[in-house]
Amino acid sequence: MPERPHAMFAMTAENVPHVFPPETLARLRESVEIDPTRVAQDFTDPGVRKALARTEVLITGWGCPRLDAAALDAAPELRAVLHAAGSVKGFTTPEVWRRGIAVSSAAAANALPVAEYTLAMILLAGKSVFAFRDQLRDRRAFPYGDIVPDIGNFGRRVGIVGASRVGRRLIELLRPYDLRVSLADPYVDEAEAARLGVPLLSLDDLLRTSDVVTVHAPQTPETRHLLGPRELALMPTGSTLINTARGALVDHDALVGELRTGRLNAVLDVTDPEPLPADSPLFDLPNAFITPHLAGSQGNELARLGRTVAEEAERLLSGDGLLYAVDHTVLERVA
Known part of the structure; x- marks a missing residue:
């Protein structure tokens, strides 16, 4: 079995246990090395930057900081961003696509x-x-x-x-x-x-x-x-x-x-x-x-987003293509 890549969460910390309840987190950790207590909410934080240096996979979600050139420079090993939410427009930048980093989204879920x-x-x-x-x-x-x-x-x-x-x-x-x-x-x-x-x-x-x-x-x-x-x-x-x-x-x-x-x-x-x-x-x-923006994933529905990311991490580890890869060429006209 191939070695598990190092990963890090980048989202609002309070959301991690909702999106990745114990069973889903355990499944994710079969595919990546990840510390659920380390959650990047600011890519300029010295501790986060140190962890970014060896991060190969970012598990992102609502509240993810912007992935600009400075953040990406701090993550030279980064090869994939697996987004446990919908649109990636709010935090991705042209630098992500220019560097050939694969991006997946749980938008379908x-x-x-x-x-x-x-x-x-x-x-x-x-x-x-x-x-x-x-x-x-x-x-x-x-x-x-x-x-x-x-x-x-x-x-x-x-x-x-x-x-x-x-x-x-x-x-x-x-x-x-x-x-x-x-x-x-x-x-x-x-x-x-x-x-x-x-x-x-x-x-x-x-x-x-x-x-x-x-x-x-x-x-x-x-x-x-x-x-x-x-x-x-x-x-x-x-x-x-x-x-x-x-x-x-x-x-x-x-x-x-x-x-x-x-x-x-x-x-x-x-x-x-x-x-x-x-x-x-x-x-x-x-x-x-x-109604107050309730239609999207709420409560126990958040775990479906985490499950989608865990499945994508399994594909990444096995060398299979990402099922929900984001096509940046059509981002301007999709959600």
Whole structure:
């Protein structure tokens, strides 16, 4: 068996036992030599720099310091970065790619709970659960057993904006349901949409024809306020907007205007800004359901991220290629 490479954690120290509970940490340590008590939170720290000198693998996560030229100079043996979270944009620099360091991400594992959250919200929105919950709370009575018109999930039209990891996983999760799913993504062609099993529409057509619009595009300069006043006005009266991507993809002023008329509903797990100011009208509008960025990995779901990294470390040790290697050439247009 090949010698295990030296590794070090680089993330918020408090997160290590959540992402790598005992069983997952034990599995990771079968592939790399790593001290769970040494966690790099500042690459300029003398003790960290000493450890970096022989580090071959960095196990990163939320809170990882920036991997700039100075940090990389202190780690001449570094050959791989295994990220136990989603996007690597926040801490990687061009120097990482220039030096040929392999980078892997657990973004695919983090996409699953986001897709699960979105699936739940789509089904709840189809039943108008939030509105009827409020009615029952206010009136303490409801015509139980009566048929409620204009709700239900049979044939409900769901429009997915963005064939990201989350968008694609959501398409998979939606397959067993009697829903009509469509996709809008400028980087997807008809052949790829056919492979995904969904019709490809322009963004305008998707907005016009969807009962639920769910946003899964990355945040880039081009996607800021992707859904602005014109786009929101295209959505049918009574439809629901779900955003679990990034708050800046939606023009919140325009959304608040639509919500105040009662024409649209919104489920927002991300906002702009985040967190919202205490006086934001979104907190009080009855047709807005706001959650505090919970869709991504939380609680016991964090261990799935650690497991993904442990599996990647096993591939690294065996000489197999990384399954979730990051392609830096497309980073500008992915999450």
